[in-house]
Amino acid sequence: MRSTEPTVLSHQKLLLIGGILLLAVLLLLYFIFFTNLFRGNDHLLALDITENTIVCTADASSIYYLEGSTLHRLNSAGNTIWTSKYSSGKMNLQVGRQIICLYNEDTATILDQEKTPLFNIPASDFKIEQVTCGKNTLAMLCGMQNSTSKFLRIFNSAGVEIDRIEISNTSFLDFGFFGESDNFWYMTLDTSGAEPISRITTTMPTQQKITGLYEIYGQLVSNVNFLNSNVYVSTTSSLIAYDTFGEIFYEKMIYGSKLADSLTVKDDLILAYVPQTEISNGSSTLRLLSANGLDTLVLLPSGVEHVALSEKYVYCFTKDVIYLYNYNGQYEKSIELDFSISSFSKLYNGLILLRSEGNTYLFSLS
Incomplete structure (x- = not known):
């Protein structure tokens, strides 16, 4: 067997x-x-543009960039939607959710998202220094020769100048839009008294109406954030929150810190603070504060130079590694880059522009 x-x-x-x-x-x-x-890294999208090209977005669904005298619009995947050529000469670019503004010191051209011209602002005694766009409204900071004043000129999408605000040249600090209705704010600094006074004024341009005035005594203001009708002010020593009536209802000491990024999520505002000194010099601590009571410390690894917030993670960028932490301060994971970051800028919530040795990338936060 x-x-x-x-x-x-x-x-x-x-x-x-x-x-x-x-x-x-x-x-x-x-x-x-x-x-x-x-x-490959599916967070990264390489853009075929030159190093100094201006890149803008208003909601991350469309990317605009101005290369020479040609304006390009891309979708979020990097595919071209349209291009349009304009008159020669150096122009700047700003975009809102429904409008695009091409401008230089003398003139401005305003378009809609489909590159249809809406109106032009011709040359005048006003010299355009800075432009910001709301949803379908734009504001221009202008100066005039031999004038000691600055002028905030606000236009609607029909080209009507709906408001003009004159401000002392020496006191003007910042301005912008907030909210869904293109409400407007601007900030000045009064140094005429014994202590400096930072003033934040909110307005409704369509009615040429002041809706709020917030005065901060003895402290310099670095950042202004809005959550619904409340104003969150970052100063040299404190984070102060004001309600609609100008009353303080929240205050936290942040002495020695500066705001690195902010994010509005539903009915919450999250703020990330880092030390005033260069955080890349060694390990340092990131502080997370929010309108809903978050107060978390994150010990950063050595070499972190930039911070960006998403709904899920806190992104901490070194030259070639990105560390991700949750909002409890716990390390989650890291992303290694095959290039060294030479330039970092936040285009919109969830979208970062990175540059490296002549190359440009869009980095999407998850």
């Missing part, structure tokens, strides 16, 4: 080899679908 032992052993060996192969296939599938080991 022939022994069956070798056959049994051979069958067991085949089962073992099959099990090992199956495990290897499962591991390979895991790495392919659940890690970035065999694929």
Whole structure:
């Protein structure tokens, strides 16, 4: 009678080899679908533009860039939607959700999202210094020769100048739009008294009406944020929140810190503060504060130079590595880059512009 032992052993060996192969296939599938080991960084989108090209977005669904005298509009995947060529000469670019503004010191051209011209602002005694866009309204900071004043000129999408605000040249600090109705704010500094007074004025341009006045005594203001009708002011020593009536209802000491990024999520405002000194010099601590009571410290690794907030993570950028933390301050993961960041700018919530040795990338936060 022939022994069956070798056959049994051979069958067991085949089962073992099959099990090992199956495990290897499962591991390979895991790495392919659940890690970035065999694929490029899907957060990054390379843009084929020159290093000094102006890039703007208002809501991250469309990317605009001005290259020479040609304006380009891309979708979020980087595909061209349209291009349009304008008169020669150096122009600047600002965009809102429904309007685009091309401007220089003397004139401005305003378009809609489909590149249809809406109106022009011709040359005049006003010299355009800065432009910001709301949803469908734009504000221009202008100066005039031999004038000691600055002028904030606000236009609607029909080209009507709906408001003009004159401010002392020496006291003007900042301005912008907030809210869904293109409400407006501007900030001045009064140094005529014994202590400096930072004043934040909110207005409704369509009615040429002041809706709020907030005065901060003895402190310099670095940043202004809005959440619904409340104003959050970052000063040299405190984060102060004011309600609609100008009353303080929240205050936190932030002495020695500066605002690195902010994010509005539903009915919450999250603010990230880093030390005033260069955070890249060594390990440092990031502080997260929010309108809903968050107060978390994150110990940053050495080399972190920039911080950006998303709904899920706190992104901390070194030259070539991005560290992700949750809002409890716990480390989650890191993303290694195959280039060194030379320039960092936030285009919009969730979208960062990175530059490196002549190359430009869009980095999407998750």
